[in-house]
Amino acid sequence: MKKEDIVLLNHGSGGKMAHELIRNLFFRHFDNEVLTSETDSAILDVGDGQLAFTTDSYVVNPLFFPGGNIGKLAVCGTVNDLSVSGAKPEALSVSFILEEGFLLSDLEKIVISMAETAREAGVAVVTGDTKVVEHGKCDKIFINTSGVGWLSREKKKISYGTGVAPGDIIMLNGTLGDHGITVLAARESLEMSPDLQSDCAPLNGLIQHVFETGAAVKFMRDPTRGGLATVLCELAETLQNGIELEEENIPVSPVVRGACEVFGYDPLYLANEGKVVMVVAEKDADSVLTALREHPLGQEAVMIGQITENHPGKVVLRTEIGGNRIVDMLAGEQLPRIC
């Protein structure tokens, strides 16, 4: 890092620059094993149990969009980070940074939606904080949520993906990019199909339903900022196995596909707020797929690819026309604030 270096928007993109910032600055100074394992939630040994602990801040613009708002997003995001770690979310904290002049009625709308979403997810908001800053010192409202949840010892591996092996199947519970394109359209006031809305939803019910099948889920992650591509690139890099994806199996709605063609976006990199990527053993794949499809949030679930011994560390996509190409992590795209 040079003395004159400054923070750029891309440091928050969820892509390469964000990773470099985390590794070269935060990990260097906060160095400890729990943090540097880079899981969605920190997994702590507490007494005889395992506690998952996570935090996230929300700065989405615009605050309200079809299918959700900043508050719903703040609850879902933290519930989902706990859930994909294999934990059962128990309690949340909520902190608000409010700009002087922000409408109290808008704040109430956001809070009502947070309360509804927390009820739906079966978690309680048990503590919080409020700060107000002068006009112009923040953009209307920023929200931070933290959350805790318990998990059983055998689920600890899910966060690390340590049980994943060649031959395992990769699943996704539905279409990619709905949240990213919805927020883009709302922000730029683009007229899109009324069917288009954010997929923002708490995933703990869906994941619990899959656990009840008894299948061993070997890895889970929610593909938010940076999208599916970033999740799978990180997994391939950690495992030093290859990943093969079939583009024609990856579901993308016609509206999102059309918008991607117009704006030049790749759905693999778009943000999702109600999607989970699961890796399961081949023998469990059918029963997990059935379980996913039984749940309202998994009706369009599909198998999208497989772990392989080939090309270790790399994700290779068989394109819809039958060609092959590498999928790399997001490197600085001009996307709006989406979460």
Place this chain on the structure above:
Amino acid sequence: MKYIDEFRDKEIVRKLSDEIHRVSRKPVAFMEVCGGHTHAIQKFGIPSLLPDHISLLSGPGCPVCVSSTRYVDQAVAFSRLPDVIITTFGDMIRIPGSTSSLDREKAAGHDIRIVYSALDAVKIAQANPGKRVIFLGIGFETTAPATAAAMQVAHRLKVENFFLFSAHKVMPPAMEALIDEGVKLDGYIAPGHVSTVTGHVIYQSIPGKFGLAVVISGFEPVDVLQSILLLVKQVETNSPRVEIQYGRVVLPEGNKPARDLMYEVYEPRDDWWRGLGMLPDSGLGLREKYAGHDAESIIPVEVEPTREPRGCICGAVLKGISKPMECPLFVRVCTPATPVGACMVSPEGACQAYYKYHR
């Protein structure tokens, strides 16, 4: 989805690929001039469907890639002036200048806004009468008419605080210069959208003077493969000519109203291309009638001495002489997150396309 699905049909793609394998005998090199083609070719994995003896080279058709470092430096200098709003297409803001870039200036608090069209920039000028709004006009015959239309609107409505900083360029001088430079080519995959405006006449000298095959191509996989097949057939039968594969969009005569609009607003001038240097009559400057909106002549600014990045071979990549991976900086130093050269910044740039899809 109409106009997409049928042009990505796996079965048609397989047939075209088989036919190319069957017909092609001679080792050949074709250049895709347009950055949109470079992106599509890498995104769909088209090289994996071709025989090894057909090589595809990326050309100088990515607008931000061929813009000069000096242009970026001057845009940076404009952005530091008081009461100036810079409006630009997204890619431009990450192109490294000599010591800064527009995204660094934006982070430092200068007013730099991404727009989707030049008309949006005119609207920003109308909404901010106390500010000088400068639009960074980049692109070829495809985007130049749209900027020209915005300029006419600004002129008619007397939006006196709207300025254009033009780096608009035209394609044919660059395509001829490449051959003059001795780049070994057998044919051009000619730019589809440029040709929508120009028609096919601008390429006629290439088969005639240089004996090269030319096919004007669309951007979907079936388009590109069919264009490659047509090029291969021209080479194998030794009958170079200009063919239009992209017939659903490109008319032989092009789009005359768009051309008229362009030349009402601009006049040709010599322009500097990264990698190719100064090319006569390859740029588009504003005509006298619009001089009052010309950022270069109306807004004086001091520009720092140009420092080109050391070791970067963008120029050779843009000429098709080198592949991105032959650059000593590729991946090791120059990545999309930390671009050294312009070709790594834009999704249409050859280096970024190779980095993302082909390593």
